[in-house]
Amino acid sequence: MKNYCFGIDVGGTTVKMGLFKTDGQLVDKWEIPTRTEDGGKAILPDTAAYALAKLMEKDIARDDVAGIGIGVPGPISADGIVPHTANLGWGYKEVTKELSELTGLTCRGGNDANVAALGEMWKGAAAGHKSGVMVTLGTGVGGGIIIDGRIVTGTNGAGGEIGHIHVDDSIPWLCGCGNQGCLEQVASANGIVRLAKWMLESKAKETVLDPETMTAKDIWDAVKDGDNFACEVAERFGSYLGLALANIASTVDPEVFVIGGGVSKAGPVILDYIKKYYIKYTFKGCRDAEFVLATLGNDAGIFGSAKLVIEE
Amino acid sequence: MKNYCFGIDVGGTTVKMGLFKTDGQLVDKWEIPTRTEDGGKAILPDTAAYALAKLMEKDIARDDVAGIGIGVPGPISADGIVPHTANLGWGYKEVTKELSELTGLTCRGGNDANVAALGEMWKGAAAGHKSGVMVTLGTGVGGGIIIDGRIVTGTNGAGGEIGHIHVDDSIPWLCGCGNQGCLEQVASANGIVRLAKWMLESKAKETVLDPETMTAKDIWDAVKDGDNFACEVAERFGSYLGLALANIASTVDPEVFVIGGGVSKAGPVILDYIKKYYIKYTFKGCRDAEFVLATLGNDAGIFGSAKLVIEE
Numbered sequence: 001m002k003n004y005c006f007g008i009d010v011g012g013t014t015v016k017m018g019l020f021k022t023d024g025q026l027v028d029k030w031e032i033p034t035r036t037e038d039g040g041k042a043i044l045p046d047t048a049a050y051a052l053a054k055l056m057e058k059d060i061a062r063d064d065v066a067g068i069g070i071g072v073p074g075p076i077s078a079d080g081i082v083p084h085t086a087n088l089g090w091g092y093k094e095v096t097k098e099l100s101e102l103t104g105l106t107c108r109g110g111n112d113a114n115v116a117a118l119g120e121m122w123k124g125a126a127a128g129h130k131s132g133v134m135v136t137l138g139t140g141v142g143g144g145i146i147i148d149g150r151i152v153t154g155t156n157g158a159g160g161e162i163g164h165i166h167v168d169d170s171i172p173w174l175c176g177c178g179n180q181g182c183l184e185q186v187a188s189a190n191g192i193v194r195l196a197k198w199m200l201e202s203k204a205k206e207t208v209l210d211p212e213t214m215t216a217k218d219i220w221d222a223v224k225d226g227d228n229f230a231c232e233v234a235e236r237f238g239s240y241l242g243l244a245l246a247n248i249a250s251t252v253d254p255e256v257f258v259i260g261g262g263v264s265k266a267g268p269v270i271l272d273y274i275k276k277y278y279i280k281y282t283f284k285g286c287r288d289a290e291f292v293l294a295t296l297g298n299d300a301g302i303f304g305s306a307k308l309v310i311e312e
Numbered sequence: 313m314k315n316y317c318f319g320i321d322v323g324g325t326t327v328k329m330g331l332f333k334t335d336g337q338l339v340d341k342w343e344i345p346t347r348t349e350d351g352g353k354a355i356l357p358d359t360a361a362y363a364l365a366k367l368m369e370k371d372i373a374r375d376d377v378a379g380i381g382i383g384v385p386g387p388i389s390a391d392g393i394v395p396h397t398a399n400l401g402w403g404y405k406e407v408t409k410e411l412s413e414l415t416g417l418t419c420r421g422g423n424d425a426n427v428a429a430l431g432e433m434w435k436g437a438a439a440g441h442k443s444g445v446m447v448t449l450g451t452g453v454g455g456g457i458i459i460d461g462r463i464v465t466g467t468n469g470a471g472g473e474i475g476h477i478h479v480d481d482s483i484p485w486l487c488g489c490g491n492q493g494c495l496e497q498v499a500s501a502n503g504i505v506r507l508a509k510w511m512l513e514s515k516a517k518e519t520v521l522d523p524e525t526m527t528a529k530d531i532w533d534a535v536k537d538g539d540n541f542a543c544e545v546a547e548r549f550g551s552y553l554g555l556a557l558a559n560i561a562s563t564v565d566p567e568v569f570v571i572g573g574g575v576s577k578a579g580p581v582i583l584d585y586i587k588k589y590y591i592k593y594t595f596k597g598c599r600d601a602e603f604v605l606a607t608l609g610n611d612a613g614i615f616g617s618a619k620l621v622i623e624e
Contacts, residue, residue, distance in 0.1 A: 154565025156597040161562045164595040250473045253466025283476040285468040
């Protein structure tokens with residue numbers, strides 16, 4: 001058994017890199033800028049160079065490295081190919097093959113939201129569980145489905161595209177995906193603000209919130225302060241997310257749901273609103289699923305990517 | 313490699329039994345009555361006796377049998393335990409352990425809707441695919457999720473409980489599961505009749521259908537004859553089922569959807585109505601999923617159960 005591996009999380013601004021022991025101990029982590037110019041052609045060479053340099057620095061033999069796992073912000077096939085990743089500048093790219101050639105190491109890839117889910121299942125909020133679903137409530141709504149310790153990638157890399165579950169015909173805006181009624185439109189950081197504005201349009205409400213400037217954080221702070229309107233928004237948010245997760249439960253029946261991303265920083269109150277409606281809508285056999293807040297934060301991606309190259 | 317195996321499908325009235333070659337060839341199939349009296353205690357001994365007798369009849373050595381797969385109508389854990397199966401008379405029962413002791417053969421178990429899905433994926437409508445979702449539109453709405461050739465059983469045996477996906481707050485009746493708004497209430501054989509009656513209540517319609525006596529078959533026959541009201545019912549049915557399958561696609565992104573059960577005997581027309589709404593609601597990456605009608609009919613269960621004991 002080799003002792004080390006790398007977990008890489010490629011984002012639009014920085015590449016997060018982690019050197020791990022194969023038992024899951026994080027040895028070192030660092031970031032490098034994501035150079036998206038020229039079709040993002042420097043991203044993988046930069047990543048490879050900093051990985052190999054770290055081995056030199058730590059005096060670790062390449063033979064003692066199990067491999068490199070890499071998470072990318074977009075669909076990636078089981079054999080490590082991305083068709084197109086706009087925010088990295090990439091067109092068609094054989095990511096794992098290229099990174100493997102650059103480093104001489106085994107390489108496996110995954111979608112960023114999916115590997116974050118795997119990270120939380122391995123060493124984060126859901127450690128010890130075999131199957132779980134993570135929802136990342138950030139700029140968008142991402143997700144990952146883990147069954148028996150493995151990511152459900154899906155035929156088109158769309159496994160865990162939870163943000164595009166249809167929750168309400170009446171949502172008036174188009175989603176970036178081209179559909180109407182997507183969860184992302186009412187449950188992401190921007191989505192909850194949009195939801196609040198929409199609810200204010202239909203009826204004027206007394207609230208501490210300023211419709212012009214309010215953020216997701218403002219809304220949850222107001223919920224904690226007992227603002228009636230903010231609590232109505234939280235109920236509506238909870239009903240959408242609870243419904244989506246209930247329908248996921250009738251499909252894959254996970255042990256645990258992990259709620260992460262910026263919106264989840266509001267804390268346990270968010271779980272209360274989600275669970276209330278999850279329990280209302282879910283199949284009775286699934287009512288006891290656990291709900292937990294993510295614990296790895298921005299490190300979930302490097303943990304999950306590292307796990308991709310560790311066999312158990 | 314052993315050459316034979318059994319696939320068993322236990323129903324409330326009969327136990328369907330199949331002797332297979334391990335390459336998937338059905339050698340012989342037959343049925344025995346399901347004796348549910350006395351807590352269903354004779355069901356497994358009857359099954360074991362008829363399996364062993366078949367080996368004698370065919371002059372097959374027990375050593376040449378890979379095992380017995382058994383599907384049961386209710387939740388069953390990964391280690392073959394059912395907590396309670398009302399329509400067989402069973403309470404807590406260690407199904408695979410008991411059947412293994414009775415036969416001297418390896419035994420694996422699965423839920424009946426799940427093994428039917430596995431059967432269609434192995435030798436039926438979806439043969440050659442690695443991941444697929446089957447929906448069985450019968451007395452109820454059952455389902456099975458197959459990922460990389462394996463059943464997603466779920467933590468509580470509720471994987472693939474597609475009938476209990478919540479599709480519409482306004483559905484006025486309670487489902488047998490205790491919730492309101494379940495797909496089963498509007499998409500099963502009884503459900504589509506209930507849906508048609510509900511649509512007639514809100515507004516009188518000209519139709520060839522007799523509200524007192526119509527069946528699911530009558531409704532689909534009327535659709536094929538161009539009856540306007542029947543077509544409205546089919547649209548509504550398609551929108552519910554298309555929505556549920558679209559949301560499943562955003563979760564597990566399967567290659568193929570298999571539509572089976574009695575209602576599917578209406579033929580390809582049913583796929584047209586489902587696909588129309590599936591395409592409306594699904595994430596764009598999943599729009600090309602295939603839709604096929606089940607082909608194994610009542611044999612899907614014995615095929616899928618047999619597959620449970622065949623490693624690839």
